[in-house]
Structure formats: C-alpha cells, structure tokens
Amino acid sequence: MRSPALRHVLTHLITPLLMCVGMGLAYMGAFVTPEPHHLPVAVVGTTPQAKVFAQTVKDTAGEKLDVRTVATRADAVGLLRSREVTGAYVPSAKAPELLVASAASDMGAMAVEKVFTPVAAGQGVPLKITDVARPVADDPTGQGLFFLMIAVSIGSYASVAAIGAAGAALALRVRALLAVGVSVVVGCVGALLAGPVFHLAHHDLAGVWGMAWLYSAGILLIGVGLHTFLKRWTTLTMMVLFVMLNFTSSGGLFQPELQNAFFGTLHAFWNGAGFVEGVRSLLYFGDDGLGRTVWTLVLWLLAGVLVTAVAAVHEGRTRREAAPAGNGVEAGAASAAPETGRTGRRHAKDEAARHAEDEAARHAEDEAARDAEREAEEEAEESVGV
Numbered sequence: 001m002r003s004p005a006l007r008h009v010l011t012h013l014i015t016p017l018l019m020c021v022g023m024g025l026a027y028m029g030a031f032v033t034p035e036p037h038h039l040p041v042a043v044v045g046t047t048p049q050a051k052v053f054a055q056t057v058k059d060t061a062g063e064k065l066d067v068r069t070v071a072t073r074a075d076a077v078g079l080l081r082s083r084e085v086t087g088a089y090v091p092s093a094k095a096p097e098l099l100v101a102s103a104a105s106d107m108g109a110m111a112v113e114k115v116f117t118p119v120a121a122g123q124g125v126p127l128k129i130t131d132v133a134r135p136v137a138d139d140p141t142g143q144g145l146f147f148l149m150i151a152v153s154i155g156s157y158a159s160v161a162a163i164g165a166a167g168a169a170l171a172l173r174v175r176a177l178l179a180v181g182v183s184v185v186v187g188c189v190g191a192l193l194a195g196p197v198f199h200l201a202h203h204d205l206a207g208v209w210g211m212a213w214l215y216s217a218g219i220l221l222i223g224v225g226l227h228t229f230l231k232r233w234t235t236l237t238m239m240v241l242f243v244m245l246n247f248t249s250s251g252g253l254f255q256p257e258l259q260n261a262f263f264g265t266l267h268a269f270w271n272g273a274g275f276v277e278g279v280r281s282l283l284y285f286g287d288d289g290l291g292r293t294v295w296t297l298v299l300w301l302l303a304g305v306l307v308t309a310v311a312a313v314h315e316g317r318t319r320r321e322a323a324p325a326g327n328g329v330e331a332g333a334a335s336a337a338p339e340t341g342r343t344g345r346r347h348a349k350d351e352a353a354r355h356a357e358d359e360a361a362r363h364a365e366d367e368a369a370r371d372a373e374r375e376a377e378e379e380a381e382e383s384v385g386v
Contacts, residue, residue, distance in 0.1 A: 006128040015236050022244045030248035032040065034258040036111055042088040044076050053091055057115075058069050065115065073099070077132050080104075082288050086255070087112030089119070096120045101133035103284035105255040105278070106141045138199040145279050146252025148194055149215075149272055156187040156216040157238040160223030164234060172228070172312045179220035179308075187213030194279075204282045212254050214297040215275040221304025228311035246272035271300040 043054040058067040076088035080101040086108040090097040101108035120127035135142035190212035194201040249266035256264035278293030
C-alpha cells in the first residue's frame with residue numbers, strides 16, 4: 001500500500017471492527033435467547049402427594065429445572081435467602097403459593113412464575129406470589145447493580161489507556177501507584193452513584209465502596225501490566241476481558257441458569273460476577289456468600305499485581321540492554337572531541353557534517369516523540385470512545 005496515511009487508518013480500523021464482531025457474539029450469545037438450564041426450584045411438603053407432584057414437575061421440565069422437596073415453608077425461605085433455589089412452590093388445593101427472591105434475579109423470578117402459574121391455573125385457583133427478598137423501591141428490578149458495575153468498569157478500563165499511553169515515560173511503579181489511586185477514586189464514584197445519587201444502597205455503603213475498589217483495582221493493574229506488552233492492542237484486550245466476557249457473565253440481567261453453559265461457567269469465577277453478587281449479598285441477603293465473592297475479587301487483584309510485576313521485570317531488562325549502547329555512543333563522542341581540537345580547520349567540514357547528523361538525529365527523535373504522542377492520543381480516544 002503506497003499511502004502511509006491510509007495504511008495507518010486501516011490499521012486502526014482493525015480494533016473497532018473486531019470489537020463489533022466480539023460484542024455481537026458475546027451480547028447476542030448471552031442475552032438473546034434466555035432459557036432455563038437446571039434452574040433450581042423447591043416444592044414444599046413431605047407427603048407422598050407432594051413428592052409425586054415434584055417428580056411430575058421434574059419429568060415435565062426435563063433439564064430445564066432441578067427440583068427438590070423441603071419439609072416446611074421456612075426451609076424454603078431459607079434456601080431462597082441463601083440463593084440455593086430460585087423459587088419454591090407451596091402446594092394447596094385452595095391457596096397455592098410461590099415463593100421467590102427477586103433481589104437475586106428478577107428474570108429468574110419471572111421464569112419460575114411462568115413454570116408454576118399454569119399449575120395453579122390447572123387447579124382453577126389463583127396463585128399467590130410472595131417475594132421474600134425484594135429490591136429497594138429505587139431499584140424495582142434489581143438491575144441497577146448491573147449498571148453500577150458498567151459505570152465502574154468503564155472508569156477502570158478507560159483509565160488504563162490514559163495511564164499506559166500518556167504515562168509511558170513514567171516508571172512502572174509510578175504507573176502502578178496511579179492505577180491504585182484511580183481505583184480509589186472510581187470506587188468513590190461508584191459509592192456515590194449507589195448511595196446519594198440513585199439510592200441503590202440504603203445501607204453498607206462503605207462495603208459497596210470496598211467492593212468497587214477491589215473490582216476497579218484488579219482491572220487497572222491488569223491493564224497497566226498488559227500495556228507494557230500489548231501497547232495499542234491493550235484496549236481490545238481489555239474490552240474482551242472486562243466487557244464481552246464480563247458484562248455477559250455477571251448475572252446482572254440473567255442468572256447463570258438462564259444462560260448457556262459457557263457464560264454460566266464464567267459466572268463462577270469472573271470478576272464482574274464477584275462484584276454484582278457480592279453487592280447483592282451486602283444489600284439484600286445478610287452477607288450470605290459474601291466471603292466467596294470477596295475472594296474472587298482479591299484473586300483478580302492479585303492477578304493484576306502479578307502481571308504488573310512481570311511487566312516491571314521486562315521493562316527493567318529492556319532498559320539494562322539499551323544502556324550499554326547509549327554509553328558506547330557517549331564514549332565515542334568524548335574520544336572524538338580531542339581529535340577534533342587537534343585537527344582544527346582541516347576537519348571543519350567533518351565537524352559540519354557531524355553537526356548535520358546530530359541535527360538529523362534530534363529531528364528524528366522529535367519526530368518519534370510526536371509519533372508516540374499521537375499514538376497515545378489515538379489509543380486514549382479509541383478507548384474512551386468505545
């Protein structure tokens with residue numbers, strides 16, 4: 001291709017086009033056709049009739065439902081509040097009841113209602129629906145936490161481009177400290193959004209900030225470390241890790257049992273799921289399961305520390321390898337100075353030539369610096385634009 005400018009543009013178009021493909025595959029694969037897969041439900045009762053009913057439901061649903069029986073309604077409520085089941089059906093000839101916990105998943109509660117409403121209708125009686133863990137009135141669907149995660153994610157991975165590209169001249173330890181500092185600020189923004197601004201969190205706001213900080217710090221440190229190796233491809237990599245695979249497996253819109261096996265499996269250990277489920281535990285389920293989600297975020301943070309440490313070793317080795325060459329050039333210039341002084345005017349032309357070469361070298365360095373600056377600006381704009 002003869003035009004460098006056109007080649008430059010086409011090269012930069014690779015990233016958004018790959019993002020287009022990746023986002024389409026990820027979002028449509030995860031969200032377009034939600035279907036139950038081993039959705040856990042319970043039937044209350046120990047009588048033979050209750051057990052026969054539970055087996056009938058299981059046989060009819062096939063692999064869509066995992067049906068168990070529990071002895072009492074209180075047992076069913078306990079399973080819902082520990083998020084071990086999505087719904088529990090209390091059979092009755094006159095007043096059947098369906099227990100749900102919509103704070104765990106509004107879509108999951110709706111899926112269970114679709115299963116058991118026809119059962120009650122077949123008996124000719126209305127189905128009473130009781131929500132044992134309802135989201136706050138300011139977040140009636142419970143999906144506000146998903147959008148909170150998106151806001152914290154964008155603040156985190158977009159900052160990676162600014163720190164990695166614009167701060168490329170800084171030592172990696174300085175960039176790492178900047179990443180930690182930015183994560184504190186992003187955590188504060190997340191807490192403000194969850195509390196005073198949109199009132200998603202009516203209590204435990206400090207805990208929400210802690211979860212947001214852990215989540216953001218892990219993303220930032222991973223990104224800053226990867227930037228050493230990937231440069232302008234860091235944005236695409238961050239989009240894959242923390243948007244395409246992260247938002248889709250977080251459980252913020254659909255619980256994993258309503259998604260295909262791939263995204264359902266990611267939900268078990270991906271950091272977005274750790275954040276969403278951890279904040280749900282804080283706000284709605286009495287800290288049940290909080291320890292596991294915190295450890296998920298801590299492990300992602302440790303992964304970021306490890307990636308950053310590897311990058312620091314790599315940059316240190318690169319600097320040490322470049323140092324001898326620079327020292328050799330300086331030594332050559334020093335030895336040439338006495339020679340120039342002795343030869344005087346006879347080598348005036350050589351001096352002028354060397355001066356011209358120095359000017360050309362400085363011009364080349366300035367041009368390289370401008371190119372690097374343009375590259376940094378393009379990377380930052382590309383990241384923030386996405």
